[in-house]
Amino acid sequence: MLMLMEQTNLFHLRILLAILLLPLRIPASSISDDQATLLNLKRRMMNRDNVLFQNWTADQSPGVCSWMGVSCTFNPNKRVQGLNLSGMGLQGTIPPELGRLSDLVHLNLSINSLEGDFPVEICNLFALETLDLSKNNLSGGIPEEVEQLKDLTHLSLANNQFNGLIPENISHLENLELLDLRFNNLSGEFPGKPLEHLNLTYLNVSHNILKGKVPCGGNFTKFPKDAFESNDHLDCHCPPLYNARRTSLFVCVFMGIAIGLLALGFAFVVLKRVRATVDFYKQLHRATNGFHENNKLEPEGRFGSVYKGSLSRPKDEEEAAQKEIIVAVKVFKLEEIELKNFEAESKRLQGLGSHRNLTPVIDSCSLTSLAMVMGCGTYSEFKALVMKFMPQGSLEGCLHSGKCSQLDIKRRLQIMIGVASGLEYLHERGLLHGDLKPSNVLLDEGMVAHLSDFGITKSEKTKKQQPPSDVEQDMQQPPSDVEQDDRPKKLNPTVYSDPEYWPKTSAKSDVYSFGIMLMETFTGKKPTDKMRDWVKEALARSTVHQVVDAGLIREGEEEFKAKVVECATSILILAVKCSEEVAADRMDIKDVVFRLKTMDNAT
Structure with a gap:
């Protein structure tokens, strides 16, 4: 009897399992x-x-x-x-x-x-x-x-x-x-x-x-x-629901009025904008004493002159102890460069100015012949950038006027870290400087380096190949070794120019210029075509103490001098690597920044 019951239970269990597994078999x-x-x-x-x-x-x-x-x-x-x-x-x-x-x-x-x-x-x-x-x-x-x-x-x-x-x-x-x-x-x-x-x-x-x-x-x-x-x-013809002739007349009258109002509105906006530009030009003219020679910060450069001026703060700014702001006004030589899209370029530069190692562009002024046509004045065509004033001038003036002789090796290293950081910021956004040299590196009151004259000197043809003007949308890969025709045809190569791609340029062209500047900063010598060979020979013969700026090796203990020479040797080795003749052999600016900061921490 017990065996019969076990068989019956087993049978029921099998039926139950079959019922439970049935849905799994259907799919x-x-x-x-x-x-x-x-x-x-x-x-x-x-x-x-x-x-x-x-x-x-x-x-x-x-x-x-x-x-x-x-x-x-x-x-x-x-x-x-x-x-x-x-x-x-x-x-x-x-x-x-x-x-x-x-x-x-x-x-x-x-x-x-x-x-x-x-x-x-x-x-x-x-x-x-x-x-x-x-x-x-x-x-x-x-x-x-x-x-x-x-x-x-x-x-x-x-x-x-x-x-x-x-x-x-x-x-x-x-x-x-x-x-x-x-x-x-x-x-x-x-x-x-x-x-x-x-x-x-x-x-x-x-x-x-x-x-x-x-x-x-x-x-x-x-x-x-x-x-x-x-x-x-x-x-498929439905009966007319309106008088077509009357409606056509109404549409024509309405469209005529609308177009007329739009034309008047457009003319008003243009006139207001032109008058505002002329007023701003007058402010710049007064601020620089009519762009007087006494207000000129440095000798006239290739692209124009820079004037010191004092502008009133805008009315919408909060009250501040300082009622005026000291500015530097860069007035461009229009015969030397092509700036057909000047306003778009200046807005792009204003957007880039938030980085601590880029010269902040406060405003721009673009005066065209339209001002004369509309009876707002008799001014010639004029284009200028209004930038934050840098009281210590350019790195070139510092290096070759004796000011930098008071700077030790750590302070010079920090200046060049600022230059490299500014370049890295531009390259990360797919932008190039294209004309890097000491005269385009400005120093503020704390001797912090700020890049200037980047991008604005490119020709109209070049700008069409550049990334879009909206900087916030311009998060593209850096241009790396990709060649770009970034230089106006009127420029001539200098000792800072990439020997391989001139007049074409790339991110590695900026790195080359930086390498030459690095040598100049720590040797105190103006660069020549033979400077790189001169530095390489000193590195090979362990005679760096003979090429380094004498101001860095002051009278003192031999141990101090040895540390300075050791640090300068590392910096000049990096400068040689940045200025290789073949672009592919040069370092990326990101790696340069890392190496310089490592040296700074070690000094």
């Missing part, structure tokens, strides 16, 4: 059914040279969901959800077995060479939302059973040879948004009234043989006339 069967259906489609619609023929395989390992043009659901069942075979060279008829893909939501068989009828079995795909059979050679009628596709939103049967009537029960597809039946042979009465109440956003039945009348209400008011053209017996 495997379903996905295998989908695979069998697609393999049948492959056999009937594809040639061996078809791109899908080798991709669709009976091998179970990759699974049907990895096949080209096939997408599956995300649930554990992994049923086929999408079939996009547009333009895949399919031929023959659409197999009715396609109706077995019961989870299919998107079906696209467009742009192929399919023939035969619209398989009524497709109407059994109740989950279908988009159906596109356009641009094939399908014929026959549109089946009445299409009304079963309740979730359908897009139905495109265009560019085929379908004939017969448009089924009125298409109006039962309440979710339908797009209906495209153009370029077929559909005939009979156009079912305008039934379709009028659908929420269609696109409808096109042109190039058929339809007759009747297109409704003038409902959604049909937003469909263009060409959506119904080339149907000789289809009336």
Whole structure:
């Protein structure tokens, strides 16, 4: 008896396990059914040279969901959800077995060479939302059973040879948004009234043989006339709802007034802007005593002159103890450079000025002949940048006027770290300096270095190759070794110029210039074509103490002098690496900054 009870319990347990495992077995069967259906489609619609023929395989390992043009659901069942075979060279008829893909939501068989009828079995795909059979050679009628596709939103049967009537029960597809039946042979009465109440956003039945009348209400008011053209017996003309002549006159008068007001507004804005520019020019003229020689900060440079001036603070600024601000006004020689896009360039420079090692550009002034035409003055063309005044002048003046002789090796090293950091900031934004030299490095009251004259001296042709003017959107990779024609043709190469790519330049060209400047800063000598060879020879012979600036090796203990020479040796080795003749052999500015900061921490 006990044995009989155990057998009975075991039997019940097996039945219970079978019931629990049944849902797990159904998906495997379903996905295998989908695979069998697609393999049948492959056999009937594809040639061996078809791109899908080798991709669709009976091998179970990759699974049907990895096949080209096939997408599956995300649930554990992994049923086929999408079939996009547009333009895949399919031929023959659409197999009715396609109706077995019961989870299919998107079906696209467009742009192929399919023939035969619209398989009524497709109407059994109740989950279908988009159906596109356009641009094939399908014929026959549109089946009445299409009304079963309740979730359908897009139905495109265009560019085929379908004939017969448009089924009125298409109006039962309440979710339908797009209906495209153009370029077929559909005939009979156009079912305008039934379709009028659908929420269609696109409808096109042109190039058929339809007759009747297109409704003038409902959604049909937003469909263009060409959506119904080339149907000789289809009336798509609605009665006029307004007096066309009176409306045309009203539109012309309204447009004339609007254009006139816009022209007046534009002229007012331009006049206001020109007058503001002229007023600003007058302020700069007064601030620099008429750009007097006594206000000139340094001798006239290649691109223009810099004047010291004192400007009143803007009224919208908060009250401050200092009512005026000392500025440096860079007035450009217009015959030496091309600045057709000066305002865009100056705005770009103002955006860059937030970095501590770039000279802040406060404002700009661009006075053109338009000011004279509008009666605002008799000034010549004038372009200038208003920058923050740097009381210690340029690095060139410091090095060769005796000021820098009081700076020890650590202070000079920190100045060059500032120059390298400013270059790194520009290069990270895909920008180049293009004319780096000591006269373009300015020193503030704390002897902090600020780069100046970057970007603004590039020609108009060059600027088109540069990154966009909006600095905040200009987070591109640095230009690295990519050559760019960044120099105006009027410039001549200097001792700071890249010997390999002149007049073309790259980020490595700026590094070359920096290397020459580094030698100049620590030797105290103006550079020549032979400076690099001179420094290399001193490094090779361990005679750095003979080339380093005498101001760095003051009277003192031998141990101090040895440390200075050791540090200077490391710096000059770095300078040689930066100024290699072949650009690819030079260091990146980011690595230069790291090496200099390491040396600074060690001194």
